[in-house]
Amino acid sequence: MIAELPPGLILIVGALLIPLLRPHLRPYLMLALPVAALVQLLTLPAGLHAQVDILGHSLVFLRIDGLSFVFGLIFLIAAVLNVIYGWHEDDPVQQVSGLVYAGAAVGAVFVGDLVSLFVFWELTAIASVFLIWASRTERAYRAGMRYLLVQIGSGVILLAGVILHYRATGSIAFDRLELTGLPTALILFAFGIKCAFPLLHNWLQDAYPEATVVGTVILSAFTTKLAAYALARSFAGTDMLIWIGAIMAVFPIVYAVIENDLRRVMAYILNNQLGFMVVGVGIGTPLALNGVAALAFCGILYKALLFMCLGAVLFRAGSARASDLGGLWKSMPWTTGFCIVGGASISAVPLFAGFIAKSMVLAAVAEGGHWIVWLVLLAASAGVFHQTGLRIPYAAFFARNPEIRCREAPLNMLAAMGITSLLCIAIGVYPAMLYAVLPYQVDFAVYTASHVVTQLQLLAFAALAFSILLRHRVYPQDVPSINLDSDWIYRRLLPAFVDVYRDGLRMMRFRAIARAQVRLNRFIAAVYRHHGPQGVLARTWPVGSTVLWVAVLLCVTLVFYYIE
Known part of the structure; x- marks a missing residue:
């Protein structure tokens, strides 16, 4: 049974033991857990393991194949790097939630049925929100509540889709799904929320920058990549995803240009990178x-590296806003170098990891004849280089701000950034080490003259444009500001709608009270008219009239008596 133990379960169960240890012993257990899970994964054979039969259905907790292996592998590598990066932290909330979150993501990757996927899907949401709340600020609490609402909502929609899919087909298998009706549409929608589809994306930019220094690095690795895996597993070849991904690759660049918080800039770039993945899923070859x-494998590395660098800046300088930073290359030379490596990797500079991964997606787009999408992705690549290869290093480390002086990042942070940088360079120089773990046999030569020259031309023109815009002060200035995109709906539109609705209810209440007051006054006047001192019923009647009416009533009574 131990031989079939799911790697994610090692992280989840082990994380629950962390609070029982002394603070100085916790990091060692935290490092041992993902290493043990990684060893477990490497020793497991391909196939279905850890199956449980419940009510005539088989729940598969461990399915090892080409697609799940590569995602599980990078998730566990990221978990190791996260532990090293956060070695200095002595917060059990972050320590436990970080490992449970990673374990849930790993568990979700290896399941073979939709019910188990739902369980781990929701566990990632519940565990990860504590990384946001660990900042212990009012902004973090509110952002965490919004994040939790969106993530739990995604799980509820997924569950509804799974139930309807089971009723329609009798199957709960987590395999290829056809987008033919409401059940699979709900499942796709749930995946899209977690993958930050357009107009469903702003939870990412809202929540990630509010997390702790270590928490943001952890968050960048798992949630959205799990959604990308789910899409690749279930909806590969769905044409509509090509255009959704193209939109995802472009629109975040616009907001990144005007954003002042560099961690929020990285959140937008993360959204952009997801667009490339979604396009690849839509093509499906x-x-x-x-x-x-x-792209998921390399993206987790270089995006984590950039978030690590910005986290180190925030940890030492006290801010990650471009308007507050600059000139840090003298104080933090190692962090500066690692940031440049991360920027080169995500910008797909040849000999770095991003070039290996993005070239495959772009080649697949070109082979499919989607030339408009290819041009869109090419333009998006230039925008990424603008923001991560040029702007972030310049704003944080080279812009003129002589007032900032601080110490270099802690040794454990430098170690994590150094290992991640080496992996980015190693994959770029020797791509065969990555190709060996990809789900399908690789017949692709990345270092061809056309690929390299095209990419270098793109990067050169992007750098030239950035320099000209910066020199002539045309590039948007980094100033303290708050920018809204789709969150304008719930930050501005919905509150305005609620105010109008509330004012309407108040007006209706006032009118109802006024009408009731008028009717009450009329009723009181009528009562007074009949029963008041001058009313009809209050008058003094003559004795003769009274005797007459008594006689009339007596006669009527006698008539009815004799009739009966």
Whole structure:
């Protein structure tokens, strides 16, 4: 039974033991857990393991194949790097929630049925929100509540889709799904929320920058990549995803340009990178899916590296806002170098990891004849280089701000950034080490003259444009500001609608009270008219009239008596 133990379960169960240890012993257990899970994964054979039969249905907790292996592998590598990066932290909330979150993501990758997927899907949401709340600020609490609402909502929609899918087909298998009706549409919608589809994305930019220094790095690795895996597993070849991904790749660049908080800039770029993956899923060919897996693998590394660098800046300088930073290369030279490596990797500079992965997706797009999408992705690549390869290093480390002086990042942070940088360079220099773990056999030569020259031309023109805009002060200035995109709906539109609705209810209440007051006054006047001192019923009647009416009533009574 131990031989079939799911790697994610090792992290989840082990994380519950962390509070029982002394603070100085916790990091060692935290490091041992993902290492043990990684060893467990590498020793497991391909196939279905850890199956449980319940009510005539088989729940598969461990399915090892090409697609799940590469995602599980990078998730566990990221968990190891996260532990090293957060070695200095002595917060049991972050320590436990970080490992449970990673374990839930790993568990979700290896399940073979939709019911188990739902369980781990919701566990990732519940565990990860504590990384946001660990900042212990009012902004973090509110952002965490919004994040939790969105993530739990995604799980509820997923559950509804699974139930309807089971009623329609009798199957709960987590495999290829056809988008033919409401059940699979709900499942796709749930995946899209977690993958930050357009107009469903702002939970990412809202919540990630409010997390702790370590928490943001952890968050960048799992949630959205789990959604990308779910899409690749279930909806590969769905044409509509090509255009959804193209939109995802472009629109975040616009907001990143005007954003002042560099961690929020990275959140937008993360959204952009997801767009490339979604395009690859939509194409659905082996080359495209290899590109998706490669982009997820490399993306987790270089995005984590950039978040690590910005986290180190925030940890030492006290801010991650571009308007507050600059000139840190003298105080933090190692962090500066690692940030440049991360920027080069995500910008797909040749000999760095991003070039290996993005080239596969772009080649798959070109092979499919989607030339408009290819041009869109090419433009988006230039925008990424603008923001991560040029702007972030310049704003944080080279802009003129002589007032900032601080110490270099702690040794454990430097170690995590150094290992991640080496992996980014190693994959870029020797791509065969990545190709060996991709889900399909790789027949793709990345270092061809056309690929390299095209990419270098793109990067050169992007750098030239950035320099010209910066020199002539045309590039948007980094100033303290708050920018809204789709969150305008719930920050501005919905409150305005609620105010109008509330004012309408108040007006209706006033009118109802006024009408009731008028009617009450009329009733009182009528009562007074009949029963008041001058009313009809209050008058003094003559004795003769009274005798007459008594006689009339007596006669009527006698008539009825004799009739009966």
